[in-house]
Amino acid sequence: MPRPSQSRPYHVGPTESGQTLVSLLRRWQAGLSWSEAKQLLKGRRVSVNGAMCLDEGRRVKAGDVVHLHAHAKTPQPTAADVQLLYWDQDVVVVAKPPLMTTLRHREERNWPAARKNLQPTLDECLPKLLLASEGGGPDEDSRRHKPPRGHRARGRGHPAPAFAHGPRRRKLPAVRAVHRLDRDTSGVMVFARNETAERDLVQQFKAHSIDRVYQAVVHGHPVAQTISRRLIRDRGDGLRGGTDSPIDGEDAVTHVRPLEDLGEYSLVECQLETGRTHQIRIHLSDAGHLVCGDPLYHRRLNAATIEDRSGAPRLSLHAARLAFDHPRTKERIDFQLELPEDLERFVRSLVRRGRRRKHVPTDESE
Template structure:
């Protein structure tokens, strides 16, 4: 088992331990934290606590990540918003809060579980636990994902990703006002040197390039369209934090005082690629979820 530690800071004091841990750890649910507490894998100041314990400033949280369990893939009847489907590909508008593929912290309820119920033919290139998955978006990021239904399609889409020819544009609401129309963030991303649970801009990281365009200015906030040239873990979230315009609602890289919109205000709005079989250019657009739209409406009225 791997042991991890975290010392509670002032802004975190008063939070329930299970909620705080779920906010600190990507792809970790409150129910999983509660199970760790019950099984003795998580302690505060060296002692066992209950799931409703409210942390205090200076508390030392220590937890051990149990060895990975065998994950049994089960088809689950979970509603999916299918934007496009044919014999080779499926384009899905993933809702905020849904994990893409099963993991020890999320053995079920994922996009893969839903896809297995929707269609029996998915590519096997990415292994048993990630059938059809060519690329991912974070649990609390909504929007468009392409899924391969066979290995031919998977290989073609993966090659397009590698060649940076796939068009991926995201809507992001960020803190602060950006007073220039366009910009490019070119900064390498790797594991954060101070917090291994996070990514960050580091000298020995992998190349990462994000282009952005300002769509709308508000009082204290900016709506931007981000276009990915590379696809590093948490890339847009890390890059916007790096230029001191963190994404609204981001529990990992954002400001402590922000709008509570059930995760970060980040939505994969546009997805374009060449069809693996026909070579035809396909492009899809999905508008952001209601909580995102409602926040924009409020900011427009306030401004």
């Protein structure tokens, strides 16, 4: 089977739009059989627009960027990788793993279950996790029992989940998304469990009364600052971007605070005053501090591409804190989540790299 020495991109053109990924792989890789093309997908060596693809039936559209990788990518996360932090009859708070999409795209919602299960989304995993965790019934909550890390755990003192007993199977509990995190972003999220809680939380997000704090590893050494720059849907190349126009786009405000010097890079904290799509990534990139591992905003409009040599395992962005008023009790509840293992290892590697650079011997004759 062909094995490129490095990741190779293929840009889908208008004449290729609507074709299956498998058929295009055979066109792009001379001599590739149908079975070999399918094996590339199963072997986690193909990504579309930065997201690993396992689906043999995936159809692409013009503008998509397909990468054929020399080596297998990180396995797709499953429900076992989702951690329930807190739940009750109104809300559920979770630690979203990286590389998992928050919601199923509209055009994918009617896919058969087997196809969805290849790459499950967070909103599909949560009902199963809640059902497995609520052994005491639908009113059970995490204030009385420590929540399990995944759907395979039973919880302390809980009977086996009802769905394990055939005819006694209970209906999956509903969850309602009130915000999103990018697929590659990890961190804390809240979902509503009923219509009343959904309305309340959506209103809090609209009023910007929810505290949202992120941590990011970025290029350079940003100073403490407030970035206030409006964002538009298309900056001219199909990507979202910032604008100096006082009337176009939407207001966007990000408060940035440096946390740690990592040699050529920095660990920073970003607090959102507004919550626009890709806000932190765009604001930091426009300020000259690309988020390490960002597959989109390393490209500048009408300017050179920012070269990212950081070695980031993925987009280095983590939702570290979320605080909101509980929809029923109105009590302020605050959740904080440390950097996940992959980003913690990345940060430590940058620290070691920075130390090595500081101790490189110099030639005193020069």
